[in-house]
Amino acid sequence: MRAKSFTLFLGLIGTWLAVPAAMAALHEASPHDAPSTAATSNPSSRFDEKAALTLSQGVIGKEVGNITLTTVDGHQVHLSDFRGKPLVISLVYTSCYHICPTTTQYLAKVVRTARDVLGPDSFRVLTIGFDTPNDTPEAMRRFAQDQNLNIPQWEFLSADARTMQGLTSQLGFVYFSAPHGFDHLIQATVVDAQGKIYRQVYGMNFDTPLLVEPLKELVFGAPTTPSLFSGLSNKIKLFCTVYDPSSDRYRFDYSIFMGIIIGLTSIGAVVFFLIREWRRGRRR
8 A cells, every 4th residue: 555655656746747847858958959851740830848748648558559660770670579578768869969868868877777676677768769861770879879878678769750750649759840959848758568658757857766666667566477476576576666865776675564564463463362352252
């Protein structure tokens, strides 16, 4: 019950922070440098951060289709190839020289924190370039090299314009060309192992639990095997993996679990004693 309450509390915090975080993402976008050819989802409209946020939240619970993307080596992959584990998707454009690199670096920091506690193979990450005329496989390769992100199970991908239109629509990601480059939400999408959108995380420097908590729920919430022991172990890990704000790290705290066991044992002893005394009273 405490774990569910804590998760609900984090969810409420995330919702409360979503509007200002999304607005901050837009306001921070001004240093973006304009690409040579601007791709846009709707060039005739102005960016409305409130409408964009509503659209982004509206896709939660929906399944992402089997879209074909291209790796930095020119090989084609499908989103279905990444099912079976939670997935984090971040959309950037490579001609951005400030916000997108900074956002990616911060995402990498949180990803490392998450994998320290969830396991190195617990989830995958995709960074996808949405400026299709410019975000070629080679451009995505240079972007990854510039960020020095040689992190396992983190792919940098590109797509053609039609594919990108379908992907951004499914992810609830809206972007518009602007004099400085693009106006858009800074958004990381968490997708569950079955391909359904589970959570949206906004902002360039978001609180670590906003991304790690939904990943923790997905990794520890449902065992990958029907083993009773595996399921119980994951439930204990889910409850006992706690965030330490002072170090910005996660740790296992089994004292919580032991405290619950001791508490339940004490309550059981009291109930047993009361039932025994009640039965004795009836015999008298």
